[in-house]
Amino acid sequence: xxxxxxxxxxxxxxxxxxxxxxxxxxxxxxxxxxxxxxxxxxxxxxxxxxxxxxxxxxxxxxxxxxxxxxxxxxxxxxxxxxxxxxxxxxxxxxxxxxxxxxxxxxxxxxxxxxxxxxxxxxxxxxxxxxxxxxxxxxxxxxxxxxxxxxxxxxxxxxxxxxxxxxxxxxxxxxxxxxxxxxxxxxxxxxxxxxxxxxxxxxxxxxxxxxxxxxxxxxxxxxxxxxxxxxxxxxxxxxxxxxxxxxxxxxxxxxxxxxxx
Amino acid sequence: xxxxxxxxxxxxxxxxxxxxxxxxxxxxxxxxxxxxxxxxxxxxxxxxxxxxxxxxxxxxxxxxxxxxxxxxxxxxxxxxxxxxxxxxxxxxxxxxxxxxxxxxxxxxxxxxxxxxxxxxxxxxxxxxxxxxxxxxxxxxxxxxxxxxxxxxxxxxxxxxxxxxxxxxxxxxxxxxxxxxxxxxxxxxxxxxxxxxxxxxxxxxxxxxxxxxxxxxxxxxxxxxxxxxxxxxxxxxxxxxxxxxxxxxxxxxxxxxxxxxxxxxxxxxxxxxxxxxxxxxxxxxxxxxxxxxxxxxxxxxxxxxxxxxxxxxxxxxxxxxxxxxxxxxxxxxxxxxxxxxxxxxxxxxxxxxxxxxxxxxxxxxxxxxxxxxxxxxxxxxxxxxxxxxxxxxxxxxxxxxxxxxxxxxxxxxxxxxxxxxxxxxxxxxxxxxxxxxxxxxxxxxxxxxxxxxxxxxxxxxxxxxxxxxxxxxxxxxxxxxxxxxxxxxxxxxxxxxxxxxxxxxxxxxxxxxxxxxxxxxxxxxxxxxxxxxxxxxxxxxxxxxx
Numbered sequence: 001x002x003x004x005x006x007x008x009x010x011x012x013x014x015x016x017x018x019x020x021x022x023x024x025x026x027x028x029x030x031x032x033x034x035x036x037x038x039x040x041x042x043x044x045x046x047x048x049x050x051x052x053x054x055x056x057x058x059x060x061x062x063x064x065x066x067x068x069x070x071x072x073x074x075x076x077x078x079x080x081x082x083x084x085x086x087x088x089x090x091x092x093x094x095x096x097x098x099x100x101x102x103x104x105x106x107x108x109x110x111x112x113x114x115x116x117x118x119x120x121x122x123x124x125x126x127x128x129x130x131x132x133x134x135x136x137x138x139x140x141x142x143x144x145x146x147x148x149x150x151x152x153x154x155x156x157x158x159x160x161x162x163x164x165x166x167x168x169x170x171x172x173x174x175x176x177x178x179x180x181x182x183x184x185x186x187x188x189x190x191x192x193x194x195x196x197x198x199x200x201x202x203x204x205x206x207x208x209x210x211x212x213x214x215x216x217x218x219x220x221x222x223x224x225x226x227x228x229x230x231x232x233x234x235x236x237x238x239x240x241x242x243x244x245x246x247x248x249x250x251x252x253x254x255x256x257x258x259x260x
Numbered sequence: 261x262x263x264x265x266x267x268x269x270x271x272x273x274x275x276x277x278x279x280x281x282x283x284x285x286x287x288x289x290x291x292x293x294x295x296x297x298x299x300x301x302x303x304x305x306x307x308x309x310x311x312x313x314x315x316x317x318x319x320x321x322x323x324x325x326x327x328x329x330x331x332x333x334x335x336x337x338x339x340x341x342x343x344x345x346x347x348x349x350x351x352x353x354x355x356x357x358x359x360x361x362x363x364x365x366x367x368x369x370x371x372x373x374x375x376x377x378x379x380x381x382x383x384x385x386x387x388x389x390x391x392x393x394x395x396x397x398x399x400x401x402x403x404x405x406x407x408x409x410x411x412x413x414x415x416x417x418x419x420x421x422x423x424x425x426x427x428x429x430x431x432x433x434x435x436x437x438x439x440x441x442x443x444x445x446x447x448x449x450x451x452x453x454x455x456x457x458x459x460x461x462x463x464x465x466x467x468x469x470x471x472x473x474x475x476x477x478x479x480x481x482x483x484x485x486x487x488x489x490x491x492x493x494x495x496x497x498x499x500x501x502x503x504x505x506x507x508x509x510x511x512x513x514x515x516x517x518x519x520x521x522x523x524x525x526x527x528x529x530x531x532x533x534x535x536x537x538x539x540x541x542x543x544x545x546x547x548x549x550x551x552x553x554x555x556x557x558x559x560x561x562x563x564x565x566x567x568x569x570x571x572x573x574x575x576x577x578x579x580x581x582x583x584x585x586x587x588x589x590x591x592x593x594x595x596x597x598x599x600x601x602x603x604x605x606x607x608x609x610x611x612x613x614x615x616x617x618x619x620x621x622x623x624x625x626x627x628x629x630x631x632x633x634x635x636x637x638x639x640x641x642x643x644x645x646x647x648x649x650x651x652x653x654x655x656x657x658x659x660x661x662x663x664x665x666x667x668x669x670x671x672x673x674x675x676x677x678x679x680x681x682x683x684x685x686x687x688x689x690x691x692x693x694x695x696x697x698x699x700x701x702x703x704x705x706x707x708x709x710x711x712x713x714x715x716x717x718x719x720x721x722x723x724x725x726x727x728x729x730x731x732x733x734x735x736x737x738x739x740x741x742x743x744x745x746x747x748x749x750x751x752x753x754x755x756x757x758x759x760x761x762x763x764x765x766x767x768x769x770x771x772x773x774x775x776x777x778x779x780x781x782x783x784x785x786x787x788x789x790x791x792x793x794x795x796x797x798x799x800x801x802x803x804x805x
Contacts (some may be wrong), residue, residue: 017536018459018461019508022661051535054383055383055532056306056382056534056535057532057535058389058532064330072532075532076385076386076387076531077385079383079384079386080385083505084383086383090379090380091380092299092303092308092377092380094302094303094306094307094308095302095306097301099302103295104384106291106295106386107292107295107381107384107385107386109291174398201327
């Protein structure tokens with residue numbers, strides 16, 4: 001299979017929460033082996049897009065296919081081929097780290113020997129071996145995030161969806177995750193990386209999709225985006241693309257309110 | 261040892277190839293099914309998953325015990341009356357069906373319409389059929405406890421009835437389990453229909469309405485025979501020329517088809533809707549109403565902190581799904597109570613004659629007993645960490661606000677409404693005195709029942725056993741209220757002077773009791789928050805452990 005083969009295809013996808021349309025006929029294609037950054041202001045539709053790719057939400061219109069499988073009809077098969085790290089760390093807190101990973105791996109039908117070996121390696125890599133028998137309720141935010149990332153990788157998925165994966169991680173762990181992303185991409189994995197930390201996106205991602213108010217307003221490499229907007233950093237390019245207002249007046253308003 | 265070996269054998273059989281083939285035939289992935297069943301059992305054992313009756317051995321055993329006693333008394337009475345065998349069996353099967361319906365509708369509602377753990381599992385490759393099958397397995401456990409409890413003794417007692425065959429107990433239990441299975445399948449199918457056709461965000465509200473309707477039917481049933489006679493129901497039945505058997509078969513086929521369709525609906529796209537279902541509102545309107553007078557509350561009940569308590573409890577009472585689900589059974593009781601008290605309007609309260617309105621203050625107390633019992637529990641209990649940031653000295657005033665939310669909403673407002681109504685029937689003097697007395701007694705009850713609120717409202721995880729634990733309190737409360745009604749009728753309501761004196765004494769008692777209970781409530785809230793802060797499931801620690 002060639003690198004440029006599409007792994008995710010969105011064609012005029014529409015999605016609404018109740019009667020509010022949050023995605024307006026979005027179309028894009030993600031190719032195998034790419035690392036794609038998904039950017040946008042809060043409420044733009046990034047997490048919704050990721051959830052549709054993950055088979056968690058069914059689109060209200062348009063067509064979606066992941067690894068050649070149509071969604072939502074083949075959602076279960078798709079879930080077996082993807083790894084998903086959600087933005088909000090929802091876990092069963094009475095399970096310990098080992099148990100949670102075993103559950104995740106078994107639900108993906110990973111063979112027991114392989115599963116135990118992978119859990120051992122992942123826990124060691126994330127420096128969680130000594131805490132593996134501790135209940136998740138006792139884990140720090142960073143530790144929970146590592147468990148989520150480990151759970152997403154256990155079954156060796158083709159497509160990995162990361163929604164703010166560095167949230168709560170210390171500097172060393174964040175560097176390790178960035179290196180891990182690069183290594184996974186070199187292995188032929190496709191990674192969709194949603195984050196507000198734009199300098200990381202700039203370093204890690206080959207391509208950037210920018211969603212704003214439910215519309216896809218940019219789809220290019222970080223360099224091309226900077227060139228097109230005549231900006232020196234991705235952050236400035238993002239601000240220009242999303243018409244972000246100057247934050248100084250907003251900050252001044254808050255300070256004035258506290259003084260009153 | 262024998263029991264352990266026996267249960268191990270049952271486990272091996274259940275997880276064996278035959279049962280796996282049966283599960284696959286029903287569209288359920290056996291491997292994932294048992295993983296999920298084990299997971300839910302593990303979460304229940306570790307107290308992360310405590311809202312389901314079928315997973316709480318203690319609650320099930322308590323309910324089974326009460327049903328066992330009730331059915332035993334019923335069987336004993338029947339031994340004296342010696343009813344025909346078929347009528348005896350029919351009555352018991354009808355009782356089983358009614359009790360199971362009220363339990364299983366509630367449990368199915370809670371399992372399917374509030375799948376909080378589904379958010380963790382939604383991105384796993386689990387199909388809807390497997391997930392819902394695993395979630396509903398605990399209903400089988402309810403059947404295994406409740407059906408024998410309701411029918412065990414009566415089945416054996418049936419042998420003492422005239423013309424009872426030797427195999428009657430076996431037949432009775434078989435019929436009872438069949439009824440239980442049909443009820444369970446019907447409940448699952450009904451929610452399958454709802455999940456299929458009701459928008460996911462509205463499902464919680466509709467689930468609550470379903471429970472309410474079941475309770476209304478339950479309480480209306482004794483009136484059913486009279487109603488059927490009034491509407492000349494027998495005239496609607498097909499005449500002798502129409503093949504009733506064929507009609508019966510057609511109806512059975514229709515019901516069976518509906519059940520099958522409903523069950524299949526559970527598997528279709530349930531996992532896709534989990535997120536929308538969980539985040540759906542408990543009531544139709546997303547935005548709550550604000551009490552315009554809450555600024556007045558702050559003046560009377562503890563300032564801004566009192567207002568915070570008042571607004572918090574008022575808002576959460578109309579939005580928290582678990583709270584609404586547990587007070588749903590009160591609504592039909594209130595309606596029926598109101599209907600039964602209405603004839604009492606024609607009798608003056610202090611005329612020496614008994615009027616059904618004499619029960620009013622005690623009915624308020626009974627209602628508040630149920631509400632105060634469930635107030636500490638809520639769906640969003642994990643949000644309780646917010647209260648850890650409240651300064652220690654603030655709790656007394658917050659407790660005043662909690663009290664105000666209950667007192668104003670459930671005592672003051674209904675009494676003001678009744679003042680207008682009773683003035684029309686009795687005149688202002690009698691109406692005002694009676695309602696002052698009722699206000700004092702209801703406030704006394706509330707003062708007492710504040711002690712049932714053992715934590716910050718809506719800050720504890722709901723437990724299946726909490727309702728069961730209340731049963732003895734409710735029975736004792738009912739007996740106490742009956743005694744109080746009798747005492748007030750014989751000693752207080754024969755003269756205005758005695759009623760006035762009693763009102764003053766009870767009001768003073770209510771005031772001092774409430775003050776003491778509020779101190780106790782603020783201590784309970786602080787203590788419970790201490791437990792919350794000790795358990796880190798409510799706080800994200802920013803430093804690696």
